[in-house]
Amino acid sequence: MKANPLLLILIVCCLAACGSAPSGPVPTFTPANNAAPVTIMPTFTPDAECSARLLETWIGRSKENTRGFVDVMNSSLAVSPQQANGVVTQLSAFRGVVGRVTIPNCAKDESALIFAMMDGTITAFGDYAAGRKKDVAGDVVNANAQYSQIVQREKQLEDLLTIKLGGK
Amino acid sequence: MLILRLRLGALRMPYKQVFAHLYPQADRLLEECVSLLADGRLNIDCGAAEQIDIGLTESVSLSKVVMAGNRAYRRAFSPDGRYQLELDFYEHSGLTEYWLIHTDAATGRVRRAKLNTELPGLSLAAPRITIAPGGSYFIVDDSGVLRLYSTAHMADVGVFQVAFPNTENTVIALAATPDDRLIVALSMWKDIVLYDVGQRRVVFVRQIRDSLGWYDSQPAHILITQNAEAIVSLGVSDSTLSINIFQFLSLI
Numbered sequence: 001m002k003a004n005p006l007l008l009i010l011i012v013c014c015l016a017a018c019g020s021a022p023s024g025p026v027p028t029f030t031p032a033n034n035a036a037p038v039t040i041m042p043t044f045t046p047d048a049e050c051s052a053r054l055l056e057t058w059i060g061r062s063k064e065n066t067r068g069f070v071d072v073m074n075s076s077l078a079v080s081p082q083q084a085n086g087v088v089t090q091l092s093a094f095r096g097v098v099g100r101v102t103i104p105n106c107a108k109d110e111s112a113l114i115f116a117m118m119d120g121t122i123t124a125f126g127d128y129a130a131g132r133k134k135d136v137a138g139d140v141v142n143a144n145a146q147y148s149q150i151v152q153r154e155k156q157l158e159d160l161l162t163i164k165l166g167g168k
Numbered sequence: 169m170l171i172l173r174l175r176l177g178a179l180r181m182p183y184k185q186v187f188a189h190l191y192p193q194a195d196r197l198l199e200e201c202v203s204l205l206a207d208g209r210l211n212i213d214c215g216a217a218e219q220i221d222i223g224l225t226e227s228v229s230l231s232k233v234v235m236a237g238n239r240a241y242r243r244a245f246s247p248d249g250r251y252q253l254e255l256d257f258y259e260h261s262g263l264t265e266y267w268l269i270h271t272d273a274a275t276g277r278v279r280r281a282k283l284n285t286e287l288p289g290l291s292l293a294a295p296r297i298t299i300a301p302g303g304s305y306f307i308v309d310d311s312g313v314l315r316l317y318s319t320a321h322m323a324d325v326g327v328f329q330v331a332f333p334n335t336e337n338t339v340i341a342l343a344a345t346p347d348d349r350l351i352v353a354l355s356m357w358k359d360i361v362l363y364d365v366g367q368r369r370v371v372f373v374r375q376i377r378d379s380l381g382w383y384d385s386q387p388a389h390i391l392i393t394q395n396a397e398a399i400v401s402l403g404v405s406d407s408t409l410s411i412n413i414f415q416f417l418s419l420i
Contacts, residue, residue, distance in 0.1 A: 071368075141370055
């Protein structure tokens with residue numbers, strides 16, 4: 001007797017449907033109790049206190065004027081007390097420009113270094129002009145050492161700006 | 169080198185004087201008085217030879233003198249001869265103005281810049297021009313203020329003062345390391361200034377205290393070792409040679 005193929009398919013389907021459930025444990029995903037819930041930010045939230053625009057402006061202005069300040073200071077190592085007042089005027093002009101730039105939060109440390117260097121130098125030249133100081137060479141060397149630290153911070157901020165602007 | 173840079177940054181006065189001596193001036197050229205021995209000691213031979221320990225254990229390269237005495241330095245060329253910096257002057261209303269003329273021989277491009285120096289009539293104390301040993305920048309002595317300009321583009325790469333303008337004081341010796349990184353200068357009023365070009369920074373200033381008066385404008389000589397481990401100055405006054413050595417003071 002020849003088996004009917006349709007009947008065979010029907011029998012196989014009935015056996016599969018009526019089979020018992022598997023006896024082993026069924027692998028299921030169970031979240032661990034101590035796992036933190038994952039929150040996905042729907043959009044990028046910019047850091048308002050250190051936006052790329054603020055940072056870019058700060059770096060540009062502070063870098064240019066700090067360098068100008070240092071060049072004037074280094075060009076005035078051997079000025080007379082009478083000429084020192086003119087140097088104070090020039091240095092104060094650079095200090096004034098930097099002082100008017102909005103400082104982003106991420107540049108607070110660097111700005112503190114810059115203002116400390118500038119204010120100390122202006123005071124030293126002022127004291128020299130007023131006869132309270134014999135020379136300014138030591139103060140200028142000291143300020144140059146501070147400038148080296150400022151340049152290092154400057155580079156760090158430039159790297160941060162590159163990241164903020166989407167560069168590598 | 170990094171450690172040295174950090175040390176220089178950390179200390180206000182990083183050098184101590186390790187040698188000071190006066191000699192009746194011999195006929196010998198000053199640059200032949202000082203040499204570095206193979207074991208790193210400085211050999212001073214301006215009469216009786218003396219060897220000075222400056223903290224080195226082997227010989228390193230020494231700076232090259234790029235300007236000395238009161239000779240006129242009116243023009244300098246880059247090592248390949250392509251760039252030239254020349255001093256020009258114009259006299260009007262009794263004052264002489266000094267200008268720099270930078271020429272690129274390959275393109276024919278000319279740049280000009282006016283110096284601060286203005287002197288009554290034509291003066292021997294005119295600005296002077298030289299070039300760093302490695303040829304990376306020109307050095308201009310603008311009445312005691314040294315201005316550094318990149319060789320190819322004449323960009324400002326540094327500035328510092330050594331001598332007081334409108335006085336008899338002038339720069340009498342100027343040297344730079346072979347890698348052009350450091351410059352050291354000596355003035356007639358016995359000031360030494362060390363400048364780091366890469367960091368655009370005055371590293372050290374000291375006035376030499378010896379029993380002589382102001383140095384003569386020539387002969388004079390100054391040199392530094394490769395990383396400014398030592399600074400050696402040679403100045404002459406009243407036919408007496410004064411040699412002073414400052415060694416980098418390591419506190420670490």
